[in-house]
Amino acid sequence: MSSVTPPLRISSHVPSRRALAVFGILAIIVLLLPVVLDNYYLRLMTTVMMYCVLAWSWNFIGGFVGYPSFGIAAFFGLGAYAGAILLSSKIIPFWLSPVVGATVCFVAAVVVGLPILRLRGHYFAVASFGIAEVFREIAMSWTDLTGGGMGINLPPQKPLFGTDAMTFYYMMFILAGVTFLTTLMVARSRLGVAFRCIRQNEAAANMIGVDATRSKIIAFAFASAFPGAAGAIYASWVGYIDATDAFDILISIKAPVMALLGGVGTVFGPAVGAVVYLVFEELVTRNFLKFHAGMLGIIVVVIILFLPTGVLSLVRQRKEKMS
Amino acid sequence: MTALLEMRNVSRRFGGLRAVSNVTMSIGKGRVVGLIGPNGAGKTTLVNLISGMLKLSEGEMWFDGRRIDGLPAYRISRLGVARTFQIVQPFPQLTVLENVTAAALFAGGITNQSEAEQFAEVQLARVGLNGQEDLLASRLSLGQRKRLEFAKSLAMKPKILLLDEVNAGLHGSELDEAITLIRSLSQDGLTLVVIEHLMKVVVSLCDEIAVLHHGELIANGPAKDVMDDPRVIEAYLGERYLKRRAAG
Numbered sequence: 044m045s046s047v048t049p050p051l052r053i054s055s056h057v058p059s060r061r062a063l064a065v066f067g068i069l070a071i072i073v074l075l076l077p078v079v080l081d082n083y084y085l086r087l088m089t090t091v092m093m094y095c096v097l098a099w100s101w102n103f104i105g106g107f108v109g110y111p112s113f114g115i116a117a118f119f120g121l122g123a124y125a126g127a128i129l130l131s132s133k134i135i136p137f138w139l140s141p142v143v144g145a146t147v148c149f150v151a152a153v154v155v156g157l158p159i160l161r162l163r164g165h166y167f168a169v170a171s172f173g174i175a176e177v178f179r180e181i182a183m184s185w186t187d188l189t190g191g192g193m194g195i196n197l198p199p200q201k202p203l204f205g206t207d208a209m210t211f212y213y214m215m216f217i218l219a220g221v222t223f224l225t226t227l228m229v230a231r232s233r234l235g236v237a238f239r240c241i242r243q244n245e246a247a248a249n250m251i252g253v254d255a256t257r258s259k260i261i262a263f264a265f266a267s268a269f270p271g272a273a274g275a276i277y278a279s280w281v282g283y284i285d286a287t288d289a290f291d292i293l294i295s296i297k298a299p300v301m302a303l304l305g306g307v308g309t310v311f312g313p314a315v316g317a318v319v320y321l322v323f324e325e326l327v328t329r330n331f332l333k334f335h336a337g338m339l340g341i342i343v344v345v346i347i348l349f350l351p352t353g354v355l356s357l358v359r360q361r362k363e364k365m366s
Numbered sequence: 367m368t369a370l371l372e373m374r375n376v377s378r379r380f381g382g383l384r385a386v387s388n389v390t391m392s393i394g395k396g397r398v399v400g401l402i403g404p405n406g407a408g409k410t411t412l413v414n415l416i417s418g419m420l421k422l423s424e425g426e427m428w429f430d431g432r433r434i435d436g437l438p439a440y441r442i443s444r445l446g447v448a449r450t451f452q453i454v455q456p457f458p459q460l461t462v463l464e465n466v467t468a469a470a471l472f473a474g475g476i477t478n479q480s481e482a483e484q485f486a487e488v489q490l491a492r493v494g495l496n497g498q499e500d501l502l503a504s505r506l507s508l509g510q511r512k513r514l515e516f517a518k519s520l521a522m523k524p525k526i527l528l529l530d531e532v533n534a535g536l537h538g539s540e541l542d543e544a545i546t547l548i549r550s551l552s553q554d555g556l557t558l559v560v561i562e563h564l565m566k567v568v569v570s571l572c573d574e575i576a577v578l579h580h581g582e583l584i585a586n587g588p589a590k591d592v593m594d595d596p597r598v599i600e601a602y603l604g605e606r607y608l609k610r611r612a613a614g
Contacts, residue, residue, distance in 0.1 A: 233477060236468050243457040249439040250417065250449060251522060252473030256438075 057230045058310050066311065074216065077209045085208045089280070091321050092215035094301060096273045098313030099222045101298035104266040106308035107235065108259055109242030110160070114171035115298040117155075117178045118148040118267035119274040120289035124182060126275030127195040127284050137200040140279065141218060141272035148271025149264045156263040160256070163245075172295065179290035194285030197278055211280040218276065222269045223314070229265070230310050238262060242308070270298075300343055306353030315355050319346075369428075370395045370526055370557050371416065376425035376435075378411055378581075385411040387581040388425070393526070393574075398548075398558045400572035400589070402565075404602055407578040409561045410452060413528045416559075417449045418442040430525060443473040446525035450532050452561075454511040458504035462514055465503050466490055466521045473522035482521075489517040493547060509540040516547065526557040533567060545571065565603070569593070577602060 058066070077085055097115055104112045122144030129135045135143055159170040182189045189195065202210040229235045237258045240248035249255050278284045301320045306312025323342050324335075331338045350356060369392040378386040386408045393399050401409050414420040416427060418439035427435035434442050456465050466486035467479070476482040490496050493513040498506070506514060512532055519527055533544050548571055552558055562568050568575065568589075575592040577585040579601040585592045592598055599607065 233471050233479065236464075236471055236479075239460060240457055240468050243459055244455050246419065247451070247455040247457065250419070250443055250451075250455075251469040251518060252440050252443040253468075254438075254440045 057227070057235075062311070070220070077205070077212055082208050085212055087321070087325065089208070089212045089215050091318060092212070092219045093273050093277065094297070094317035094321055095219045095314045096215065096222050096269050097294065097298040098301035098305070098317045099219075099226050100266045100269040100273075102226065102266075102302050102308065102313045103229065103238075103262045104259075105299055106302055106313070107229065107238035107242065108262045109308075110259065110263075111164070111168045111299065112171040112263070112266060113168055113295040113299070114155075114174045115266070115270050116290050116292055116295040117171075117175035118152065119270040119277070119294050120175065120178055120182065120286070120291075121151060122148050122271030122274030123278040123284050123289040124189060124195070124274075125271070127197055127278040128188060130197055130200075130279065131195055133198070137279065138203060140275040141214065144275030145268040145272040148274075149268040152264040152267035153260055156260045160259045160263060172292075175290050175292060175295055179286045182286040182290065189286070192285065194283055194288075195278075197282050197284075199282070200279055211276060214276045215273070218269065218272050219314075223310075225265060225269075226310055226313075234258065234261065239308075270294075303347055304343065304354055306355035309353070309355055312353050312355045316353065319354055368395055369393065370430055371559075372428040373416075374426040374428070376412075376415060376427060377423045378408075378415055378420060379423045384581050386415060386578075389578075389581075389583045391576060391583060391586055393557060393559065396552075396555050396557055397574055398552045398560065398572045400568040400575040401559055401561045401578065402563075402568060402575060402602060403578035408581040409578055410530055411581075412578065413449055413530050413559070413561065416442075416528060417447055440472070443522060444475065446523065447528070448473070448519040448522045448524035448526070449528035450512075450515045450519055450530055452530045452534065454508075454515045456503035456506070456511055456514055456518075459502060461500050461502055462490065462495060462506070463487065463499035465514060466517045469518040469521040470523075473524075475523065486517070486521050489520045492520065493517045494543070508535050512536065512544065513547075520551075524556065526559065527551065528559045528561075530561045531563065532560075533562060533564065541567075565607075 073088070076088055080088065097119070101112060101115055104110050125147040126140035126144045129143060130137065130140055155174055159167060162170050183191055204210045204213045229238070237248070237253045240251070240253050241255050241258060245255050274289065297320065301316035302313045303316065304319050305314065305316025323339060327338045327342070328335045346354070371393040373389050373391045376386060376389045377384060389412065401412070403409055411420065415422055418434070418437055422435045426433060429445060429447060434445065457468065460468065463483065463486055466489055467483045470476045470482040470485045471479065474482065474485065476485055487496070487499065490499060493516045495510065495513050495517060498510065503511070503514060515532065529548070533541055536544055545567060548558065548560065560568065560571060572589050574587060575585070575589045576583060577592060577598050584601060585595045585598045
């Protein structure tokens with residue numbers, strides 16, 4: 044099959060058709076998994092999907108644009124609370140909760156992003172870290188709305204697909220799919236070029252006509268909207284949320300770690316990293332019950348030390364050797 | 367002659383220092399203006415003020431009939447003001463072609479990616495970087511990076527091009543090629559502001575010369591008149607230049 048227009052050389056950063064085909068087949072397999080998986084593995088796969096969403100989300104701002112955000116937990120938690128409050132007061136139907144979570148977080152990210160995206164490097168990292176703390180404090184003290192320290196119990200929902208476990212699995216799967224497609228579209232678009240220019244030299248990007256402020260806010264809004272949707276699904280999935288769980292700082296750290304493991308700023312890297320991370324997380328928890336967090340930390344450090352450009356770079360190196 | 371760029375009482379202070387002080391100057395369409403002055407005279411600051419990287423402390427900046435001071439840098443670049451950096455600033459992890467395509471995509475206003483790419487290839491051929499398209503910009507030599515900077519600027523479809531010491535660090539044939547390129551751009555009708563230390567280059571390229579000294583514009587006019595101005599000789603060219611010229 045040949046196309047009329049020559050292939051774009053500017054899109055050398057985006058995956059080849061073959062890579063996309065392999066990924067598509069994998070996605071179909073993952074889609075059919077619930078038929079054969081028991082509840083334990085289904086739960087694990089739901090977590091994989093959620094981790095993919097978080098890692099891909101972080102990749103917009105931290106990978107493509109190069110602003111190391113530690114603010115994912117803020118929006119995961121905000122989305123969780125938005126979903127929990129609206130579902131427990133029966134204002135919206137179940138299926139709408141991720142959409143609402145994403146919308147709330149998108150708007151919040153634009154508002155928060157305007158001031159903090161003026162900061163760069165470490166300063167931005169620290170400021171983004173602070174957002175989650177501020178949101179957590181608000182959730183703790185606004186007792187009328189959030190239940191304060193009591194948290195919120197969510198009403199059980201009628202499953203949308205088969206069983207409860209399948210429902211949450213497919214909701215996270217669809218969300219991961221949407222996050223992936225957005226990633227792919229951005230990587231291929233003019234916006235993606237703007238992102239890469241900003242990452243490499245923001246002043247020079249402005250000089251060639253890139254509206255850096257606007258681009259950064261879009262990236263930050265994407266990086267917040269998807270975790271918001273994931274948070275809303277998560278809230279229904281676990282049935283109960285409180286501020287310490289929803290705004291867990293580990294979420295903010297896991298997202299960039301997974302992206303680093305797989306390959307920062309790439310299309311598939313974050314998903315690869317999410318799978319690798321979860322596999323290790325499970326193995327380590329089973330085998331080193333008392334020292335699992337420490338063991339996981341050591342593994343992450345070793346991988347990043349020896350594969351600084353991510354696990355995905357192994358595949359790329361092999362391909363380059365072969366050609 | 368219509369003015370393309372007009373500065374009205376432009377000043378820029380850094381704390382107590384007036385880096386650019388009350389500069390009034392107008393640059394006609396199609397002219398090549400040399401901007402000279404000793405180190406620290408405010409030349410680069412002036413370019414930063416025009417391109418919007420720095421805000422004016424006082425005064426007004428007009429370009430092509432509209433006021434541009436206060437506009438963000440990316441909007442000024444889209445209006446047709448391109449500048450090169452004294453220390454070249456390519457996007458190191460993009461290829462040569464991607465660097466230039468990006469300029470065409472944003473400031474050049476060609477939103478279609480494959481059209482932008484074709485346009486970029488034309489600009490690369492023009493500066494003699496054809497054949498290097500797929501090289502990462504970080505792999506280029508200094509001379510090649512300077513040419514890449516040129517190609518990027520051209521891809522922005524500028525009306526005025528501000529060249530901030532684009533020839534610094536170039537020698538021999540590289541320098542001659544750069545001069546030929548600048549001359550061909552001016553023949554195409556592009557308005558140019560050339561910051562340059564080599565007087566040989568200034569004299570051979572520029573119709574007009576503007577001289578900055580301690581942030582003030584001490585002379586501005588046709589190249590020949592400015593070179594004979596005693597204040598310019600005292601502030602910049604120096605006594606030795608005068609003697610050499612008298613002897614020659």
